[in-house]
Amino acid sequence: MKQAIIHVALVVDDYDKAIAFYTEKLGFELLEDSYQPEQDKRWVVIAPPGGQGTTLLLARASSPRQQAFIGDQSGGRVFLFLHTDDFRRDYARLRQQGVRFVREAAEQDYGWVAVFEDLYGNRWDLLELTASHPLRARL
Numbered sequence: 001m002k003q004a005i006i007h008v009a010l011v012v013d014d015y016d017k018a019i020a021f022y023t024e025k026l027g028f029e030l031l032e033d034s035y036q037p038e039q040d041k042r043w044v045v046i047a048p049p050g051g052q053g054t055t056l057l058l059a060r061a062s063s064p065r066q067q068a069f070i071g072d073q074s075g076g077r078v079f080l081f082l083h084t085d086d087f088r089r090d091y092a093r094l095r096q097q098g099v100r101f102v103r104e105a106a107e108q109d110y111g112w113v114a115v116f117e118d119l120y121g122n123r124w125d126l127l128e129l130t131a132s133h134p135l136r137a138r139l
Contacts (some may be wrong), residue, residue: 007045007057008080011070012120014044018058021119022046025097026082031055046081053139056080071120078115078123083139086113087128094126 012018015033022028023046032045044058061067073079084090091105091114102123103115111129118124129136 005054005064007055009057010080011061011066011073011092012058013061013067013070015044015058015060017119019044019046022058025099025119026070026094027056028056071118071122073122076123078125080122081127083127083129085128087114087126091126 010018012062017029019033023030027049028046029049029051030044030046032043034043035041036043041060041062045055047055047059052059061070087105091112094116095101099116101116103113105114109130110133111127114126115129116124116126129139
């Protein structure tokens with residue numbers, strides 16, 4: 001059996017604002033943006049550059065309950081983990097783009113990590129795992 005998680009839904013308040021942040025600030029690629037008339041919504045899929053795995057589905061909040069979770073999908077914990085093949089390069093680029101870091105770069109036994117927030121306040125790890133880390137072979 002072979003299975004994969006292909007999308008993670010990220011609740012946003014506005015498609016275009018979210019697309020601009022993720023593509024312009026983080027350098028993600030816009031893979032799909034299509035209108036779904038039967039539900040009056042858009043299907044917006046983005047992914048990190050060169051990514052071959054899970055993508056993000058930008059899902060506009062459609063109710064007050066969903067709106068309450070924008071920026072707090074994980075209760076203040078790090079929600080998403082962005083692995084890079086060059087931590088220093090991407091850390092410097094994100095800082096130059098004005099991305100807000102809430103924990104500065106630090107070397108850990110598993111690799112380099114820093115925590116940043118997206119435009120809504122969701123926390124992300126920017127991460128470069130060591131070559132010997134067990135998950136590195138899956139990337």
